[in-house]
Amino acid sequence: xxxxxxxxxxxxxxxxxxxxxxxxxxxxxxxxxxxxxxxxxxxxxxxxxxxxxxxxxxxxxxxxxxxxxxxxxxxxxxxxxxxxxxxxxxxxxxxxxxxxxxxxxxxxxxxxxxxxxxxxxxxxxxxxxxxxxxxxxxxxxxxxxxxxxxxxxxxxxxxxxxxxxxxx
Numbered sequence: 001x002x003x004x005x006x007x008x009x010x011x012x013x014x015x016x017x018x019x020x021x022x023x024x025x026x027x028x029x030x031x032x033x034x035x036x037x038x039x040x041x042x043x044x045x046x047x048x049x050x051x052x053x054x055x056x057x058x059x060x061x062x063x064x065x066x067x068x069x070x071x072x073x074x075x076x077x078x079x080x081x082x083x084x085x086x087x088x089x090x091x092x093x094x095x096x097x098x099x100x101x102x103x104x105x106x107x108x109x110x111x112x113x114x115x116x117x118x119x120x121x122x123x124x125x126x127x128x129x130x131x132x133x134x135x136x137x138x139x140x141x142x143x144x145x146x147x148x149x150x151x152x153x154x155x156x157x158x159x160x161x162x163x164x165x166x167x168x
Contacts, residue, residue, distance in 0.1 A: 036072065036077065036080065037068075037069050037072035037073050037080075038069065040068060040069070040072045040080055040083075040084065041065045041066075041068035041069035041072060042065070043084070044061060044068040044087065045063045045064075045065050045068065047061070047087060047088075047091055048061045048062060048063045049063055050091070051091055051094055054094055054095070054098045055098075056090075056091070056094035056097075056098075057094075057097075057140070057143070057144050057147060058141075058144030058145075058147070058148070059090070059094065061087060090148065093147060093148055097147060107147070108147075110146070110151065110154070111142075111143045111146035111147050111154075112143060114142060114143065114146040114154055114158065115139040115140070115142035115143035115146065116139065117158065118135060118137075118139075118142040118158075118161065119137045119138075119139045119142065121135065121161055121162070121165050122135045122136060122137040123137060124165060125164075125165055125168055128168055130164075130165070130168035131168075133164070133168070135161060
């Protein structure tokens with residue numbers, strides 16, 4: 001029953017995003033701008049509240065309707081559409097992580113290992129006085145970055161940082 005409930009919520013979210021997108025593409029200029037921005041702001045507030053309930057790591061949006069609405073009014077429809085897509089992607093990654101599935105747990109442990117290794121490499125590079133080292137030792141930021149990336153991109157980043165450390 002829990003899985004059905006999650007599936008229904010996911011469908012509801014997709015339907016909400018589709019409605020927001022449809023509002024973005026409406027054709028009456030002034031009214032469309034208001035409707036488009038109302039849909040965008042309402043959708044962002046709703047998504048922000050859900051993300052905070054799920055305790056999405058690294059979530060940086062807010063629930064200020066006027067802030068979202070005002071931002072939307074200053075953007076092109078294409079820019080707003082891209083923002084919706086970007087936030088939707090982040091939200092879906094959070095939903096996946098919150099699902100508790102074996103794949104999500106494996107993803108989480110992979111990102112914790114990435115964060116730990118990045119902190120270890122940063123500390124080692126700073127002890128060695130590596131010139132031009134640009135990483136940091138904030139484990140949570142490393143983990144949050146990892147959670148938004150594909151495993152291939154994370155592995156590529158690790159490989160690149162390891163090379164830089166060896167060259168130091």
